[in-house]
Amino acid sequence: MQNKVDVAVMIGSGVPQTLRALGQRACWVVLLNGEQRGTAFASRDEAQECQAAWQALLRREASDSLH
Template identity: 70%
Template sequence: MSKQVDVAVMIGTGVPESLRALGRKICWVVLVNGEQRGTAFSSRVEAEECRSAWLAQLSANQYRRPEQAQRA
């Protein structure tokens, strides 16, 4: 099963209160098949690193035998 992993930008009221309290008006999130996974990031670089980790994890899971994937 193919998974789509993207980085999306959030602006204004979409930014979590914790980041807005620090003066941030923009943040980035990682989406897996359109659903946010994890936290909001204050830099795109951090979000891209997280995206890379998701892709590596999904790739590793793709090549496991079914009984191994169920235990993971």
């Protein structure tokens, strides 16, 4: 199965209270096969860094399973 890693934006009431208390009206999350993984991020850049880490991990796991 091919895993899909996406970044999604959450707006309004979807934003965790901790971020809303800091004035955030939007946040970004990483989705693995449509399910949220980890925390919500205050910036898209942070979420994209996490996305890249997930993709690297999945590539490594796929490579290891071939050997």
